[in-house]
Amino acid sequence: MCGIFGIVAAGKCDNLNILAANGLASLQHRGTESSGLVGSDGVTRDHVEIIKGHGLVRDVITEDNISKMDGQSIIIGHNRYSTAGKKKSGINCVQPFVVYTAMGTVAIAHNGELVDAKQKRTEVLHEGVGLSTDTDSELIAQMIAKAIALNVKCKYGQDIGDITRELAVTMSALNMSYSLLVMTFDRFYAIRDPFGNRPLCVGTVISKDGSPQAYIASSESCALPANAKLDFEVRPGEIVELSSDGIKSVWQMKPNTPLAMCIFEYVYFARNDSEIEGQQVQTVREECGKTMALEDDIEADIVGNVPDSSLSAAIGYASQSGITYEPVLHRNSYVGRSFIQPNDEMRQNAIKIKFGVLKKKVQNQRIVLVDDSIVRGNTMRTLVKMLRDAGAKEVHLRIASPPVKFPCFMGINIPTSQELIAAQKSIPEICEYVGADSVRYLSVDGLVSSVQKGIERTTNFSPGHCTACLTGKYPVPINM
Numbered sequence: 001m002c003g004i005f006g007i008v009a010a011g012k013c014d015n016l017n018i019l020a021a022n023g024l025a026s027l028q029h030r031g032t033e034s035s036g037l038v039g040s041d042g043v044t045r046d047h048v049e050i051i052k053g054h055g056l057v058r059d060v061i062t063e064d065n066i067s068k069m070d071g072q073s074i075i076i077g078h079n080r081y082s083t084a085g086k087k088k089s090g091i092n093c094v095q096p097f098v099v100y101t102a103m104g105t106v107a108i109a110h111n112g113e114l115v116d117a118k119q120k121r122t123e124v125l126h127e128g129v130g131l132s133t134d135t136d137s138e139l140i141a142q143m144i145a146k147a148i149a150l151n152v153k154c155k156y157g158q159d160i161g162d163i164t165r166e167l168a169v170t171m172s173a174l175n176m177s178y179s180l181l182v183m184t185f186d187r188f189y190a191i192r193d194p195f196g197n198r199p200l201c202v203g204t205v206i207s208k209d210g211s212p213q214a215y216i217a218s219s220e221s222c223a224l225p226a227n228a229k230l231d232f233e234v235r236p237g238e239i240v241e242l243s244s245d246g247i248k249s250v251w252q253m254k255p256n257t258p259l260a261m262c263i264f265e266y267v268y269f270a271r272n273d274s275e276i277e278g279q280q281v282q283t284v285r286e287e288c289g290k291t292m293a294l295e296d297d298i299e300a301d302i303v304g305n306v307p308d309s310s311l312s313a314a315i316g317y318a319s320q321s322g323i324t325y326e327p328v329l330h331r332n333s334y335v336g337r338s339f340i341q342p343n344d345e346m347r348q349n350a351i352k353i354k355f356g357v358l359k360k361k362v363q364n365q366r367i368v369l370v371d372d373s374i375v376r377g378n379t380m381r382t383l384v385k386m387l388r389d390a391g392a393k394e395v396h397l398r399i400a401s402p403p404v405k406f407p408c409f410m411g412i413n414i415p416t417s418q419e420l421i422a423a424q425k426s427i428p429e430i431c432e433y434v435g436a437d438s439v440r441y442l443s444v445d446g447l448v449s450s451v452q453k454g455i456e457r458t459t460n461f462s463p464g465h466c467t468a469c470l471t472g473k474y475p476v477p478i479n480m
């Protein structure tokens with residue numbers, strides 16, 4: 001899924017670099033493999049400052065190197081959760097990508113995955129463009145550079161930081177999925193694919209005197225600083241320009257595309273304190289928990305959850321069912337999210353050291369254990385055993401999303417059904433494999449209705465969500 005964050009100063013803004021680093025740190029949950037910041041001083045057309053590296057934001061952007069971004073008036077950044085390209089590849093896969101184009105330097109930060117990357121890669125290579133990585137995001141950068149080159153004549157003497165048309169041409173020719181930031185020397189653009197598959201929002205940092213201090217585009221609103229307001233979520237297919245002059249919607253691509261916002265952003269990826277489609281993510285998750293309880297009839301003593309992301313669903317389940325919520329597991333906060341680790345060895349290692357059981361709470365208890373999802377089954381297998389070893393009488397798993405049975409090609413690293421436990425086993429087999437007393441999932445209708453319940457509908461807007469990993473119905477044809 002990746003986190004993208006961009007900021008441009010409205011006027012003088014001494015702490016732009018700190019705001020950028022903090023913003024990226026607030027999107028850490030979207031990717032932990034690598035981070036990067038690229039800055040422009042707003043004047044020089046062929047120079048950018050770059051900080052990049054593997055690891056967490058705090059390891060890559062340090063007190064020592066952040067001063068490199070002093071004096072920059074625009075900065076874009078990226079946290080990577082790799083879906084394309086070699087997972088352990090070198091520094092050249094770390095985003096934002098920087099390309100030197102006919103009109104000056106351009107940097108891009110991409111969240112998503114191009115479903116037609118293979119075909120586009122062949123096209124780009126046959127045009128004589130050499131690529132330095134095997135990621136889909138580099139293709140976008142090269143295609144933008146080409147569009148700029150083709151339009152270069154009519155650009156001389158004009159406002160050359162403006163590449164709206166080049167972006168509209170390039171991005172309309174690409175299928176899903178992308179939420180994208182593109183920086184030229186004096187502005188940056190925030191773009192969402194016409195399906196609206198990945199989230200992207202825009203906000204303004206307000207200074208003490210009430211004037212705008214900086215303008216931000218971010219994967220999620222949780223990364224806006226406390227003195228910022230969320231202006232709007234970028235519309236599917238919209239190109240928004242952010243510069244020292246403010247925020248401007250400059251293009252709308254393919255307005256009649258059926259929406260396919262990733263429903264898993266609500267289930268797992270996004271942070272509870274973010275707003276997506278006008279809804280608090282926490283509230284949607286509570287709603288999922290309530291719906292799950294309405295679909296259920298189990299008798300139990302307590303409701304517990306698998307920290308972190310399922311807490312809200314457990315709260316919803318407990319309030320609807322009337323069964324008391326009790327914390328049953330402690331999550332070591334020094335261990336990252338296991339699902340977004342790049343390989344199974346790292347995922348298994350993370351799970352091993354991540355949880356501790358609250359023994360006195362679970363002894364002799366019939367527990368409803370809520371999690372937001374079972375994907376590969378790694379987490380649940382470990383946890384049910386730990387709870388039983390600690391003396392739990394019964395463990396009933398309640399999963400606040402339907403079984404994940406199909407691969408994702410749009411930005412989540414589940415490329416084959418072989419690795420998905422629900423694609424390989426029936427629900428009774430899963431129950432036996434993880435050692436639970438019962439397993440029950442939220443229905444697809446239950447999830448969709450819980451997610452869409454609070455979305456405001458207008459004559460021009462009705463919601464639409466991708467549920468492909470749950471239903472096998474992909475928003476676009478996939479060449480597997």
Ligand SMILES: O=P(O)(O)OC[C@H]1O[C@H](OP(=O)(O)OP(=O)(O)O)[C@H](O)[C@@H]1O
Pocket residue numbers: 268306307308309310336337338339340371372373374375376377378379380
């Ligand atoms: O079935 P699996 O393949 O094990 O994956 C599913 C688990 O992974 C995720 O948690 P994760 O540890 O990534 O993050 P969290 O701490 O935010 O819940 C998700 O919330 C499930 O708990």
Ligand SMILES: NC(=O)CC[C@H](N)C(=O)O
Pocket residue numbers: 001002080081082083084085110111112113114135136137411412
């Ligand atoms: N999860 C993502 O958004 C990944 C972005 C891009 N496809 C990469 O692998 O770097």
Ligand code: SF4
Pocket residue numbers: 197261262263264265407408409410411412466467468469470
């Ligand atoms: S297939 Fe699943 S994870 Fe991928 S975009 Fe669709 S809902 Fe999201």
Ligand SMILES: [Mg+2]
Pocket residue numbers: 306307308309310371372
């Ligand atoms: Mg979890």
